[in-house]
Amino acid sequence: MTPLRNVVVFVVALGSRFASADLNSELTGAGVRAVFPGDSNYASASAAFNLRFTLEPTAIAYPTTPEDVSTIIQAGIDNNLQMVARGGGHSYVANGLGGKNGSLVIDMSSMKSITIDTASNTAVIETGNRLGDVALALNAAGRAMPHGTCSSVGIGGHSAFGGYGFTSRQWGLALDTIFAINAVLANGTIVRATQDSYPDLLWALKGAAPSFAITTSIEVNTYAAPSYAVVMEYTWSNMDYKTAGQSMYSFQNFSLSGPASPFAGELVITKGSQEGQVTFGFTGAWYGEEGSATSTLQPWLDTMPAPTTSSPLGDGSYIGTVAQLSGTSLNTSQTADSSDTFYAKSLMTPEDEPMSLEACTAFMQYLSTEGFSSDTNWFVQVELYGGPNSKIREIPNNATAFSRRDALFTFQLYASSSDALPPYPEAGFTFVDNMVTSVTSNMPSAWNYGAYTNYIDDQLENWETLYFSDNYPRLQSLKKQLDPQGLFMFPTSIEE
Numbered sequence: 001m002t003p004l005r006n007v008v009v010f011v012v013a014l015g016s017r018f019a020s021a022d023l024n025s026e027l028t029g030a031g032v033r034a035v036f037p038g039d040s041n042y043a044s045a046s047a048a049f050n051l052r053f054t055l056e057p058t059a060i061a062y063p064t065t066p067e068d069v070s071t072i073i074q075a076g077i078d079n080n081l082q083m084v085a086r087g088g089g090h091s092y093v094a095n096g097l098g099g100k101n102g103s104l105v106i107d108m109s110s111m112k113s114i115t116i117d118t119a120s121n122t123a124v125i126e127t128g129n130r131l132g133d134v135a136l137a138l139n140a141a142g143r144a145m146p147h148g149t150c151s152s153v154g155i156g157g158h159s160a161f162g163g164y165g166f167t168s169r170q171w172g173l174a175l176d177t178i179f180a181i182n183a184v185l186a187n188g189t190i191v192r193a194t195q196d197s198y199p200d201l202l203w204a205l206k207g208a209a210p211s212f213a214i215t216t217s218i219e220v221n222t223y224a225a226p227s228y229a230v231v232m233e234y235t236w237s238n239m240d241y242k243t244a245g246q247s248m249y250s251f252q253n254f255s256l257s258g259p260a261s262p263f264a265g266e267l268v269i270t271k272g273s274q275e276g277q278v279t280f281g282f283t284g285a286w287y288g289e290e291g292s293a294t295s296t297l298q299p300w301l302d303t304m305p306a307p308t309t310s311s312p313l314g315d316g317s318y319i320g321t322v323a324q325l326s327g328t329s330l331n332t333s334q335t336a337d338s339s340d341t342f343y344a345k346s347l348m349t350p351e352d353e354p355m356s357l358e359a360c361t362a363f364m365q366y367l368s369t370e371g372f373s374s375d376t377n378w379f380v381q382v383e384l385y386g387g388p389n390s391k392i393r394e395i396p397n398n399a400t401a402f403s404r405r406d407a408l409f410t411f412q413l414y415a416s417s418s419d420a421l422p423p424y425p426e427a428g429f430t431f432v433d434n435m436v437t438s439v440t441s442n443m444p445s446a447w448n449y450g451a452y453t454n455y456i457d458d459q460l461e462n463w464e465t466l467y468f469s470d471n472y473p474r475l476q477s478l479k480k481q482l483d484p485q486g487l488f489m490f491p492t493s494i495e496e
């Protein structure tokens with residue numbers, strides 16, 4: 001942060017203390033609904049998914065059109081406020097509420113239309129939608145797009161930063177399906193960014209959207225919903241850490257051999273029942289020919305001990321696997337929003353320099369000892385992104401702001417307080433930090449690993465490089481052009 005930027009932030013913060021009365025009349029005068037501190041519904045409107053954060057936005061405004069968004073931005077400028085969009089509200093560090101106090105939140109939850117063009121097989125999806133509702137609407141037309149598992153995650157934040165799901169090896173990330181984005185800029189201008197119109201903006205929105213604009217809808221290419229799909233689940237209970245390290249290493253070896261693109265999977269590691277052990281799991285999916293799922297996985301299974309349990313899941317339909325993986329109703333108007341109290345990190349391992357057996361074993365040893373004594377509820381997922389035959393890596397790293405396409409695996413490392421309520425235990429921070437270090441400290445110091453912006457981490461050092469790699473300088477220069485006053489600022493936003 002430059003000294004100049006500090007001055008700007010100070011002025012903005014000072015302005016916000018006097019903002020509410022004017023802001024209220026400006027928004028209500030324009031017919032935009034907004035919730036302010038003191039309103040009876042303010043507490044629920046400003047609640048974060050991660051209860052580790054209790055934030056006080058200056059207001060939460062609910063646009064119903066792009067013109068409303070422009071009105072809100074103008075009101076924010078008039079009142080010296082910084083602004084953020086909230087989609088589904090599932091940011092790990094409450095960035096959808098600004099990630100700090102005093103922001104003007106533009107909550108997209110009243111903008112939920114989904115329009116499918118059956119002639120071109122494209123869809124226009126407003127950014128207030130949740131993943132489950134998107135999957136249901138597309139499936140009703142026989143279509144699908146790649147996205148993550150949890151049905152209540154918002155498409156706004158998810159597609160802003162990537163969007164990995166089990167169809168991503170076949171179809172890419174959620175943001176790879178986008179060919180146009182309708183957005184409102186920091187000066188209130190409503191634009192449609194495509195490869196021909198505002199191409200730089202489109203590039204930046206595909207991986208770093210909230211630093212550049214409030215997106216109101218994405219226009220995406222859809223895929224025919226697979227005619228057959230199945231989820232596979234395997235568990236090895238009470239696995240000693242050496243076997244677990246070897247198992248992760250052989251899964252890496254299998255991944256590098258390039259299973260066919262309809263194959264997807266992740267390792268899931270949780271606490272063991274004795275010190276020195278972990279519970280080792282694999283959850284995968286197959287979207288290809290019926291009957292070929294297990295044979296695709298067999299080269300890895302051949303290297304493994306016999307599983308404690310294994311089962312194919314789902315009803316054979318594509319949407320059945322989406323529901324199976326979500327575990328909650330895909331229709332999010334039928335489910336209450338959940339919450340948790342947690343700290344999470346990520347680690348993206350480079351495909352061209354895979355983990356050593358030593359690193360895999362050290363990781364499992366750490367989880368089987370520190371993880372055994374930790375009073376948090378924790379899990380680690382090791383998601384398969386790359387390997388030959390993955391669509392994610394076929395796109396160059398500099399083609400979109402999303403910068404880490406050369407990752408083989410993305411680890412999610414996640415620990416919750418024991419009752420999922422605050423406070424989060426202080427020891428839980430170092431516990432999760434050292435999960436990552438147990439791998440990185442066993443690799444060469446120049447190891448080019450990264451981190452994933454959708455598992456956003458407010459304690460990450462060197463996040464500019466870990467998240468954005470070689471794309472960061474271009475993002476900085478675009479930030480200077482498109483948001484010269486620094487209106488779209490939050491922890492880990494792009495800085496000039």
Ligand SMILES: Cc1cc2nc3c(=O)[nH]c(=O)nc-3n(C[C@H](O)[C@H](O)[C@H](O)COP(=O)(O)OP(=O)(O)OC[C@H]3O[C@@H](n4cnc5c(N)ncnc54)[C@H](O)[C@@H]3O)c2cc1C
Nearest residue numbers: 085087088089090091096148149150154156157158164215
């Ligand atoms: C239970 C759970 C499961 C998950 N599973 C997966 C998974 O399988 N794969 C995966 O890739 N990720 C997964 N995630 C991570 C998820 O993708 C991110 O947390 C995502 O950013 C949440 O988006 P949101 O709209 O719900 O959150 P929000 O908190 O609303 O937004 C997140 C960020 O995006 C910005 N943003 C939101 N909408 C807009 C918009 N319209 N314009 C500009 N910026 C916007 C916000 O300002 C904020 O910075 C999971 C998260 C949870 C909680």
Ligand SMILES: *[C@@H]1O[C@H](CO)[C@@H](O)[C@H](O)[C@H]1NC(C)=O
Nearest residue numbers: 054055056057099100101102
């Ligand atoms: C935000 O304000 C609340 C209420 O004043 C306070 O409890 C909280 O610590 C503040 N959070 C931050 C990040 O400043």
Ligand SMILES: *[C@@H]1O[C@H](CO)[C@@H](O)[C@H](O)[C@H]1NC(C)=O
Nearest residue numbers: 249250253254257299300303
């Ligand atoms: C590595 O993978 C190849 C191809 O799947 C397999 O033949 C070999 O046995 C594997 N080696 C180890 C150590 O897992």
Ligand SMILES: *[C@@H]1O[C@H](CO)[C@@H](O)[C@H](O)[C@H]1NC(C)=O
Nearest residue numbers: 133136137140331332333334
């Ligand atoms: C989702 O559930 C709501 C409430 O039950 C219902 O009105 C709506 O029709 C459902 N949507 C779909 C796509 O099934």
Ligand SMILES: *[C@@H]1O[C@H](CO)[C@@H](O)[C@H](O)[C@H]1NC(C)=O
Nearest residue numbers: 203396397398399400401474
């Ligand atoms: C990406 O990098 C390649 C190779 O360095 C270069 O030719 C190309 O112009 C770059 N593309 C973008 C969009 O910057």
Ligand SMILES: *[C@@H]1O[C@H](CO)[C@@H](O)[C@H](O)[C@H]1NC(C)=O
Nearest residue numbers: 185186187188189481482483
């Ligand atoms: C708003 O910003 C965009 C992008 O920098 C620019 O093209 C446009 O001319 C600006 N509009 C106004 C009214 O200043």
